Amino acid sequence: MTGAQEWQGRVGQNWAAEWERTDRSFAALTPHLLDAIAHEPGARVVDIGCGAGELAIAVATARPDAQVTGVDISGELIAAAGTRAAGLTNLSFTVADASTWQADGAAPDLYISRHGVMFFTDPPAAFAHMSAAAAPGARVVFSCFRPALENTWAAEIARLLPPGRPAPAMDFPPGPFAFADPDHVRHCMKGWRDIAFQPLDFAYVAGSGTNPVADALSFFSRIGPAAAAIRTLPDQARAAFERGLLDLVQSRCVGGRVCFPAAAWIVTATADNT
16 A cells, blocks of 8 residues: 555655656556557646656657646655756646645646556545546546556565555555556546546566666665565565565566566546536
8 A cells, every 4th residue: 555645755755766767667658658648639738646757748748839737746756857857848847636736727638647546545536626627528548557466566576475464444545556447447537437448568677787687676675565575574574575586586587678567557538527
């Protein structure tokens, strides 16, 4: 479970420091998401959970006459995005929670997101707010992970972990796989209609360069479930986990890259606010 407090703390800090490797991990997905976005009209674009800004920068570059705003709850990620976007006059970033954020001036007519919508504490309320705040008939395009079992990087790391404590009961526990089930997503997307799901399989790149195994181990030690395990497990359990992670990463190193099969949805919908 990854919620707002984590993104405003250690998780956001790590993602801001590791934006080059996190962008690389999604490099096989991003062009497909950008292609889906390119088919949608929109002059006032909002990137939900924009992270370090790769998607917002690409869209602002492709649409010089549009005004693009990136919104993220992490100040560290917004700072990284702002540095990367220097010189793009049609792009701005703001530290805010998209579930309550209101645009200054004209209402958004296109929301976009790369894996940034799965962390709302109350997704139905968040999506209802975004629909109400949008221009009539606005569109949304976002990507999210399909189930963990279809994302080998997560499933195989999970098998290395000792049994954990049960997660606290929540109606909508936030996390990377919170939007894996289309029926659940439909339930969460209050205020939206014509919800469509396009499956996309892609290679999740965890390591590359002169020593891809070491690169992948370093990446996993900073980002995702392996990072949490390395940080919190007792010494003996952590040592066993790290041995298993090394074996796993070595087994996935082919052609100078450490890659894992990954599976996502690209979701589109229309605001039901006319």
